[in-house]
Amino acid sequence: xxxxxxxxxxxxxxxxxxxxxxxxxxxxxxxxxxxxxxxxxxxxxxxxxxxxxxxxxxxxxxxxxxxxxxxxxxxxxxxxxxxxxxxxxxxxxxxx
Numbered sequence: 001x002x003x004x005x006x007x008x009x010x011x012x013x014x015x016x017x018x019x020x021x022x023x024x025x026x027x028x029x030x031x032x033x034x035x036x037x038x039x040x041x042x043x044x045x046x047x048x049x050x051x052x053x054x055x056x057x058x059x060x061x062x063x064x065x066x067x068x069x070x071x072x073x074x075x076x077x078x079x080x081x082x083x084x085x086x087x088x089x090x091x092x093x094x095x096x
Contacts, residue, residue, distance in 0.1 A: 055063035
C-alpha cells in the first residue's frame, strides 16, 4: 500500500481547489492582518466598540448580538436528552 489516501473512502476526490484560489482559506485574511499590523491601536478599537454599543442601544439587532457575543461570550450549545427506560426489569433487580 504505497498511497493510503486512495483507500480511505474518498475515491480520490480532493477538497483542494484546482483553480487559482483555494476556497478553504480566506483570501482577505492577509489583507486584514496587514491592516491590523500597520494601523491598529486601542483608541480605534475603543471607538469601534462604542459605535457598536450605540448601534445596539439604538435597536440594531445585529449590533446587539455581536456586542453581547464579545462582552458575554457566545452561549454554549445545550442538548436536551430524554431517556426512556424499559419498565420490564427482572424481579431480582428489585432486591438489590
